[in-house]
Every structure is written in structure tokens, then in C-alpha cells.
Amino acid sequence: MHIEESSILAFLATWPLPTLGVGVLFWALVQRPWLTLRRETLQHAWLGSLVFLTLLWSARATVGEGVVIQLMGASLAVTMFGLPLAMVTLAIVDVVSLLGLAYLSGRGWAQIDWVSLGPRFFWMALVPGALTAALQAALRRWVPRHPFVFILGHGYFSALVAAVVAGGLRAIWQVRMGVAQGGLGLADSLTGAVIIAFGEAFLTGMLVAIFVVYRPQWLVTFDEGEYLRGR
Template identity: 30%
Template sequence: MIWTMAVATLVLAAWRVNWPALMEDKQRQHLCFGGAIALVPLWMLQAGIRDGQEIHFLGLTTLALMLGWRLGLLMATLTLVLITAFGFETWPEFGVNVLLGVILPVSFSYFIFLLTYSYLYRHLFVYIFVAGFFNAALTIAVKTAALAGYMVWSGDYSWAMVQNDYLTILPLLLFPEALLNGMAITLLVVFRPQWMCTFYDRDYLINK
């Protein structure tokens, strides 16, 4: 069931990508693969008390805002493939990691962006602090909570062990994750706004 949901979502994302346009846009290709590679060392910095309960920074909010939902999913999946091949994750858990560690956080981040774009005042600081900073903190919280729920549901760990050994690390990551993504997004919209597919000068800067 998990594999089916993960594969179906990735196929849907890949099917809706404008591949001919992407193949002609060398800069977009470099952004996609550069974003995927940039996440590799970030995801290697893992911390945890027990095996299988490691937690790490995500950086997926920046990726989602830079590439959009479809390419964000595909490139984050490529990062996960590399991380798993390097031995930092296990292949038996690949389906779960794709669904809860990639699809869920990327989709959640992009959904929060859509909410801010649709219902909040379109201003540079709203984009940076709400769609970027606070969005990143919420995203890592949702991803961690989902994986914690799966650990308990699968019977791998008891709720007490998950709560004491896994969820207790989360508060230490909320602000750093938010700051990491907020700083990255700030630098990108200031120096390379053309790299951010969700940032529009006419909405966030002109006549503000």
C-alpha cells in the first residue's frame, strides 16, 4: 500500500512535468540536479538515540519553492536514492521514506505556500517569513510526527520509546530548520530571483 501510494504520486508528478521544455532549459536542469545534490550532505548529518530513529534537517521547503511541487518531489526522491545508496538509509524502508520523508513534506510545504499566496498579502516579507521560515518549521514537525506515528503503528517501537527517544529531538530542530530555509530563500530572492519558480516580482515587489 505504501509503495503503491509513493509510486503513484511520483508517476503523477513526472507525468505532469513539461519534459521538452526542461530538456531545452539547461539552467533549469542545473538547478534541479544542483538542488538534489545540495541536500545530500544535509541529510547525511543525522542524529538519533536508536537505529531507525535518526532525524536530520530537510531543506525541502527551499526545494519546493525553488522547483515547484512536481520537480521538487522528483529531485528530493533522487536525493533519497543517493542517501540510501550511501548506506544512510535502508532499502526496505525506501517506500516509507519516499512517502513520509519526501512526498509528505514537499507537498505540505507547497500547500502552505499556496495558502499564503492565495490568502495573505503578497509581500516580500510574507514570502520569506511565512512561506519560508515558518513553513519550514511546520514541515519538519509534520514529517517527524508522521514518521513517529508510523514507527508506533508498525510495531517497531512503543509510543513511550518514540516519544522519549525520537520526538524529544524535534524542538531542537525547529528553529535551525526554519533559519536554514529562511536564509536560503532570502539569498535566492535577493540575488537569484529567477531561480525561484514561486517568486514573482509583479506580486511581491512592484508597487509595494
């Protein structure tokens, strides 16, 4: 199998990332997240999210001096399905979207950048997903239960903070390890992270608001008994 030298160097510089990713996936599978899909309405939402998130991970834009803008959807997945199922879902999305990008770029099977699966999953799924789950747990504990608070807190706030922190950590890691794409400096990478964060917050918040009103059964983290009936 032919792998570009730059990809090999990137893998050697970021080897802990695939290891942590595999560990988190093992934890997620131990939680038996597929039991969440016993509800038929949630099955439809999950299948639709696979398609949507795959398209999201396959779409990217480059602005300025090589700053890559790519939405992640990790906060949305965690809000809809909980952390374990979200991690499994995004692992599938990681593989399928990489194959899709290879197809669109005309690469053969042997030219696919397989070593990028680990870092992609770590930075685009694991870190923002874990941060989102932690922030939402804090909101459930310390903030009053109200649909409007849920939309702002779980939809906008958690997505924004998770994306900023995940993007900032990724930028610092890439610069320190010498694997920053396109030779970008830390300032440019952090600028891209902030732009992505606002996009994440807008996308997640908008969809969460729609689901709360029209499809609350699609949100595992939204308990109608607590948020709508005041229980």
C-alpha cells in the same frame, strides 16, 4: 539478495508508504516537471540542489537516547522548483543518498537496505513537501504579496509547520506500527521532530532569503512581478 529481517518487518508494517510514494511520483511525472528546467539558470540551480540535498540526506546525528537528527530539505525543494519537480528531485536524492550511506558504512550491494527507500521518500519528501505546497498556496491566497512576507511565510513558517507535522505523524506511525528505531518512545520521537523542525525552518528560511535577494530566478514560487513590482 540478502535483506535484514528487521528491514523486512519494517516493510511489511509500512507497505502503504511505498504505494503512496509511487502514486505521487507517477502524478509528478504526468505533470512533465522537466519543462520547468527549460530555463538555463534554473538548470544550474537544480543540479546544485541535487548535490546539496544528497549530502543533506546522507548526513545524520544521534543525540540523547538514540534520537536521530536528519534534515530533509523538502520545503526548500518545493519552494525552489514547485511540488512536481521537487518530488522527482527528492526521489533521485533518496536513491543516491542511500547508496552513499551504504558506501560510507562499507556495505556491499546485496546489503543495501532497499526496502527503506519507500518510507524514506514518504516521510522525508512526500509528506513535508505536500504540506509545504499546501501552506504556500494558502499564503499566496490569503497573505499580501511582499518579499518580506514571502521569506517569512514560504521560507520559515511553511518549513517549520511542515516539518513539525510530518515528524509528528512519522513518530506516531512508527510507535503504533512497532517500528520505532532504537525502541524510542513517542515523547522522544516528538522531541526529535521539534528539533528537526527548527533546523528545517532556519536552513530553508536562510536560503530563501538569500535567493530572493541575489537569485530570485532560482525560485519558481517567487514571482518578481507580484512581489517586487506590486502587480
